[in-house]
Structures are given as C-alpha cells and as structure tokens.
Amino acid sequence: MIFRYIILFLILLPLKVFAVIEVDITRGNLSPLPVAVSPLSIDKDSKEEFKKILKKDNIGSEISKVVENNLKQSGLFNPLDKDAFLQKPDIANLKPRFEDWNLIKAQALITGKVTFVDEKLRVEFRLWDVLAGKEMMALAFTTVPSNWRRVGHIITDKVYERLTGEKGYFDTRIIYVAEEGPKTKRIKKLAIMDQDGFNNKFLTLGNELVLTPRFSPTNQMVTYLSYFRNLPRVYLLDIETGMQEVVGDFPGMTFAPRFSPDGKKIIMSFAKDGNSDIYTMDLENRIVERITNYPSIDTSPSYSPDGKYICFNSDRSGYQQIYVMSSNGKNVKRISFGTGIYGTPVWSPRGDLIAFTKLHKGKFYIGVMRADGTGERLLTENFYQEAPSWSPNGRVLIFYRETKTNSKGEGFSAKLWSIDLTGYNEKMVKTKTDASDPSWSSLLSN
Amino acid sequence: MNLRKILKNGFLILLASLVLTACATQKKTTGQLQGDVYTGKDSVEYLASGVPDRVFFATNETVLTTASRETLRKQAAWLRKNSKITVVLEGHADERGTREYNLAIGERRANSAKDYLMTYGISSDRISVLSYGKERPVDSGSNPLAWSKNRRSVTVKAN
Numbered sequence: 001m002i003f004r005y006i007i008l009f010l011i012l013l014p015l016k017v018f019a020v021i022e023v024d025i026t027r028g029n030l031s032p033l034p035v036a037v038s039p040l041s042i043d044k045d046s047k048e049e050f051k052k053i054l055k056k057d058n059i060g061s062e063i064s065k066v067v068e069n070n071l072k073q074s075g076l077f078n079p080l081d082k083d084a085f086l087q088k089p090d091i092a093n094l095k096p097r098f099e100d101w102n103l104i105k106a107q108a109l110i111t112g113k114v115t116f117v118d119e120k121l122r123v124e125f126r127l128w129d130v131l132a133g134k135e136m137m138a139l140a141f142t143t144v145p146s147n148w149r150r151v152g153h154i155i156t157d158k159v160y161e162r163l164t165g166e167k168g169y170f171d172t173r174i175i176y177v178a179e180e181g182p183k184t185k186r187i188k189k190l191a192i193m194d195q196d197g198f199n200n201k202f203l204t205l206g207n208e209l210v211l212t213p214r215f216s217p218t219n220q221m222v223t224y225l226s227y228f229r230n231l232p233r234v235y236l237l238d239i240e241t242g243m244q245e246v247v248g249d250f251p252g253m254t255f256a257p258r259f260s261p262d263g264k265k266i267i268m269s270f271a272k273d274g275n276s277d278i279y280t281m282d283l284e285n286r287i288v289e290r291i292t293n294y295p296s297i298d299t300s301p302s303y304s305p306d307g308k309y310i311c312f313n314s315d316r317s318g319y320q321q322i323y324v325m326s327s328n329g330k331n332v333k334r335i336s337f338g339t340g341i342y343g344t345p346v347w348s349p350r351g352d353l354i355a356f357t358k359l360h361k362g363k364f365y366i367g368v369m370r371a372d373g374t375g376e377r378l379l380t381e382n383f384y385q386e387a388p389s390w391s392p393n394g395r396v397l398i399f400y401r402e403t404k405t406n407s408k409g410e411g412f413s414a415k416l417w418s419i420d421l422t423g424y425n426e427k428m429v430k431t432k433t434d435a436s437d438p439s440w441s442s443l444l445s446n
Numbered sequence: 447m448n449l450r451k452i453l454k455n456g457f458l459i460l461l462a463s464l465v466l467t468a469c470a471t472q473k474k475t476t477g478q479l480q481g482d483v484y485t486g487k488d489s490v491e492y493l494a495s496g497v498p499d500r501v502f503f504a505t506n507e508t509v510l511t512t513a514s515r516e517t518l519r520k521q522a523a524w525l526r527k528n529s530k531i532t533v534v535l536e537g538h539a540d541e542r543g544t545r546e547y548n549l550a551i552g553e554r555r556a557n558s559a560k561d562y563l564m565t566y567g568i569s570s571d572r573i574s575v576l577s578y579g580k581e582r583p584v585d586s587g588s589n590p591l592a593w594s595k596n597r598r599s600v601t602v603k604a605n
Contacts, residue, residue, distance in 0.1 A: 183586035209581055211545060225549075230576060232549070253553055253577055256546040269550065271577065274508070274557030276550040297550040313547060319506070320547055343544035357544050383588075386544045402541070409586035437545070 023076050023163045030424075032078040033163070036106035036130075037068045039082070040123065041090035046116035053145050060089070060114045063123070066152025067110065067159070069196060070170045074160065075425030080106055093126065098133045106130050110159060121145045125155050127162055137162050149198055154445060169391035170195060173441045174398065175213045175222055176416060178202060179434040183405070183412045190224060192239065195440075197430045203237065212387075212437050213237075216259045219441040223247065223257040223266050234268045236283075248281045248288055256299045261307045267291070269299040278312055278329075291329040302346045302354075303327065304371070311335075311345040311354050311371070322356055324371060335373030340365075344387050347371070349442075350394035353421075357386040357399075366399050368421065379423045392442045395421050398429065400436040483511050484594035489584045493601060497524045500600040501559060505540070505593070508554040510562060518559055521601055522566035532604045535559050537577045540593035545579060552577030559599040574604065 023033050040060035042050075050059040071077035085092075086100040093111040101109050112125030124140035139158055143151060150171055157168030178191040188210050190203040203222075204210055213224035222237045226244075234247040234257040248254065250270050257268040265280045278291040278301045292298040296316035303310055311324045322336040322345045336342040340360030347354055351371070358365040358378065364385045367378040385401040398418045405412045414436045416429040429438075478486035484502040491499045499521075501514035510518070525531060537556030539548035556575040564570055585592035 184583055186581065211549075211581070232577065252575075253549070255549045269546070271550055271553040274554040274561075276553065297547060297554065299550050300544070300546045313544075315547075320544075343547050359542070362542075384541065404588040405586055407587070407589070409592070412586060412588075 032076055033107055034080055034105050035071060035077045035108040035110065036080045036085060036101055036104065037064050037071070037082075038085060038087070038092045038109065038111045039064045039089045040112040040114045040125065041088075041093055042114050046114065049116040050114075050121070050145060050148075054148060056148075059121075059145075059148055060112075063114065063148055063152045063155070064110070064112075066149055066196070067156050070153065070156040071159070073196070073427065075420060075427075076160075076164065080104055093124075096128055096130075098128075098130050101128075101130045108136075108159075108163065110155070112155070116145075117142065119145075121148060121151065123151050123155070125158075127159055149194060150444070153195070157443070166395065167393045167443065169393050169396060169440075169443070171444045172392060173215075173219065173444070174416070174429070174438050175203075175215055175441070176400075176431070176438040177210060177213065177436045178431070179414055179436060180206075183409070190222070190237070191431075191433075191435070193431070200432060203239070203242075212256065214258050214439045215441045217261060217263045217442060219444060221259075221263075222439075223259060223268075225255045225257065234266065236266070248279075248286070250279075254279075256301065258302055260303050261305050267301045267303065267310065269301070278310070291327075292325075292332075293329075300344050300346075304347045305349055305351045309347075309371070311347055313343050313345060322354065322369075322373075324354075335369065335371070336376075337373060338376050346388060346390065348390050348394045349392055353394070355388040355390065355397055357388070366397060366419065368397075377423070379419050379421070380417075380426055385417070387437055389438050389440045391440050397421065398438045398440055400438060402436075478591060479594055480511075480513075482590060482594055483513075484591070484597070485513060486595075489595050493521065493603065494524050497521055499602070500598045502594060503555055503597040503599075505542070505597065506551075508551060508558050510558055514559075515562060518562045519566060522563050522568055525563065525568050525572065526566075530605070532572045532574070534602045534604045535573060535575050536582075536600045536602055537575065538582060538596055538598050538600070539580045540596040541580050541583065541588070542593060543580065549577050549579035552579045555597070555599045559601070 040063050042060035056062050068079040071079050084104045093113050107130055109128040109130050115122045120142045122142045127137040129136050153171035156170040160168035172195045175192045178189045179186050181187045187206045189206040190210050190213050193200040209227035211225040213222045226235045232253045234254040235244055236247050237244045247266050252272040254268050254270050257266050265282050267280045269276045270279050276297045276299050278298050280289045294316055296314055298314045300313040301310050310327055314323050320341040320343050321334055322342045323334050325332040340358050342356050342358050344357045345354050353368045355368050358367055363381050365378045366380050366388050369376040382401055383404045388397040388399040396418055401417050402414045414434040416435045416438050419426040483504050493499050497520045498517045501517050535556040537552035539552050560573050583596040585595045
C-alpha cells in the first residue's frame, strides 16, 4: 500500500559543485564530521495544517530530528547541539552566516523549508560547505504528509551521497522475526520496520513458527519459511496485499529461501531423506531446477548481484564450509579455509565480498571475505550471533545476537545489531520485542 | 500417592544437586553424558511402558549411538505390536549452530531414526519426519548438558 503512494517528485534546483568536504567511509571513522542540522523552517499556516493532519507541533523540527538521528547512527557524522545554533532556521535557509556556523565548528550545514501545498508536503533543503562558504546541493520534493519520516530519510540519503560519494541506506526497511515468550516455546511473527526502528508493523499473527524472511529486489515481496500446518515450507508474501502462497510443491521441507537478483526466481534448500540440496523455482513458469546434487547438507544459498554465481553452505567436507559455484551448479569451489566452521554466506550488493557467520572455539563471529576466499576479516565476536544482511550500499551489516542464559535457563534475549564493514560503529538496533533474522531492503526511492 | 510424589520430587532435587555438585567439581562425566551425548532420563517421555520416546546425538553428529539403537528397537517392537499407529519423528538441534544448517541437521537426525525403524520392519508410510532445527529446545540452558538434551529425535504419535 505504502509503496504506491510514494511517487516522489524530485526537482533538482540549480547547483554548483565545489567538493571541499569529503567523508572517507573506507576507514573506521574515529572523528565523525561535525554537521549542523538546522530545523526545517515552516510558516504559520503550514504548521497549523500539518498539526491537524500529523498531530505534530512542528513537523519541520521533527523531520530534521530524523535526519540528525540518521547521521548520528551512521557513525560518520556528529550532529551538533541545536542550542548552540545562532541563526534562525528561515534566515539560515536563505543565506547562512557562515561565520556563525564556523564558530560552533560545523563543517557542513543542512537547512530547509517545509510547506503545505495542495494537501501535500513540500520540502526543500540545502547542504552547505561552511568552510568554503558554498552551497553544495539543493533539492526539493513533494509527497503525501504521512510520508514525513521518509522525507527525513531521503534528505539523509542525499547528504550522505554528496559527502561520501556513495549511495545512502536510510530510506530503507528491515524485515525481521519478532520473538516473544519462553525459549522453549517461542512465538515468532514476521515484522517490518523502517531502518531506524519506526513504523513497526507485524505481518503475521504468531499462530505458526516463521523464520528467515528475505526481501525481493523491489521490496514488495518477502520469501520466508513458515510452519503452517506443521509443514515447514518456503512461502511468498505480498506485503501490499497480504496474499501468501507456498513456493513449489515439494514432498518435504523447503527452507533457506532468497530471491535471485532479478526477482524472477527463488533459490532455496529442499530436504529429503536426510539430504538437503539447493533448488530454484521460476516464479513465472513455476519450473523447478535442481542446482546441487550431493549427499551432504547444501543450504543458505545467496546469488552474486550479477546473478552469475551462487555462494552456499555445505558440509560435504565433513564440516560446514562456504562454497561458490556458477548459477547452473557447475564449478563448485570451496572458499573458506580458516580455522573453525562457517555458515550463512551472503553476497554483498557491491559484489566483491561475502559476509558470513563463523564458529570457532565456542565463539561466534560475523566476518567478510572476498568472493575467492581471500582477505578474511572478522568484524565482531560474541557468545552467539549470526545471519548478516547487507545494507543496500554494502557498507553496513545487520545481524542478530542471542545472550547466554544463566544456570536456571533465564536471561535469554535476541536482538538486532548493526556494524560497519570497517568493524566500527557496532550498535544495537532497538526493537519493541526480541528480534532475529533481519533482512535489509534495497533503497525504496533512488 | 502424595507420599510417592514427595519422594519423587525429593529424588529429583537430590539428583539435581548431584548434577550441580558434579558440575562444580568440573568432572566431565556427570553421569548423564557419554562423550557429549545425553544418557539421562530428564525430559524423556514414554510411548508405552519401557519404550522411551527419544534418542540423543553428539554435537554436529547424526549417527545413532548404541543406546539410541536400543531405544529405537524398542520403538520398532512397539510399532509392530500397534500396527495402526503412525508417528512423526521430530528432529532437533542445539542453539550452537546457524539456523538454516540446524534445520537441515534436524531433518537428518530424524531420518537416521527413521532409517533404523525401517530396517526393523516399520513401513515408511507410517513414519513422517519433521525438523524443528533449534526452534524448540526442551532445556533453555546455555550449557553442555542442556545442549545435549536438545540434540534429539523425538518419536511422537500422530494418530
């Protein structure tokens, strides 16, 4: 439903480019860029209108709070305290007094204006280079008022892209499994939320166990495992309509589903007689193809972004390791050779890296390696964590972490965490309930 | 009846304290583990008198132990006597593995049990297999003994 409403009108205002500020996202950023996010200015009438519709006193400040929080969470920016701002929002948006912003050590400044036009919300914003005293970017767009949080995310994406040279990941959603109840009888529901934890919504009721949801490339569909009628099968769910269907007609458990990068196929495991192999099903003509045929557990398949290769998890060597093969199942090659066992490989949207879970000496790690298996790097270590999912720009990983229970079996929790590819900026992603199996959407708008 | 309950509970407490002291002195055999396969009676239910409902596995393993085969022979005998009964073999893993792989290993464990029942004359029509991976532990502990109870295949009456 939401997706249909979000036709955004992007109008590029004239802009001159003087790249002075740059944020390097390839290294762990220990000194985040000081940035001032001036509240979006708003005229009296618009303010009243939005107050009526959205029940927010000042939607201009609310949107800039979204931007501020996004920038802060990224770890690359340090949004400065608004109390120190000398210039009023409306005047700053016309022509900032750079000396004032320089004084509080801001290097970049974001200003803007929000107005109520024809029942719609219109936003314009500018990004300024304070040291050079120059405008770096100016954009305006119009959308339905209820999309106001997305407006904040889109502004952040544009600012992030302008300052880092790479696409952002803020106008995105996370689909995950919400968990409740005792560990021995967990109730699990599919849930979806904005990347920053807002607009949380449950997609299933919790009547049956659900696991491992994954977005389609266009974010309209989700494929996941459901124990409906105690038959664990891969399902397809249309988020807009709520329609669900079983994927294929397999005489046994299907699991570990993912979409192909073109969205036309589901790749998954099918388990029969103690042997799990990888299959694909074409969603248009329903043709099922067997990809692996080996007397071992072959699971957790994930396509390379160009669709030419598949990485997957297999214990054909005796223990869980990561393998890469051509998408037709040929040229199987093991790529994980470090100490320990490896699982949940998932190909980066940039194509160069594969993220994984590793178990070694009783500890679980989230790590990355190149697609040829070289350059293994472990990002984080804990008692239990697994299932990394990439941000659409391939810079951040989200995964879940479980705590150890005490001797009475108490104290269990499962939470989502995110970490930069650099290994810095590890953060818990707040969710109302316990959470696991996160999957990051692609950018909702470009 | 009441007295029997009290005695039984008292026995369980005694057993639990024995286990705890055994853990405290860091002995590897608590009397309930052989290697890391569970050999105790806790959580075990009975399909009929003398017919335990479950078998346990070593970490990352799906092969049946001697004790497991003995349990399954008893189940096969019981199934032969009660030819109308059908069963579901529910395979499980402990929490120390990735979710998807654990689903597969649960399926493999249940199939190890199924294959064995079949060699003792039980028709495959009467046995279905269901893996829960690590989704339904019986013991919520995060310790080797709890994990050993959770690595299991449970035979459940389906009708």
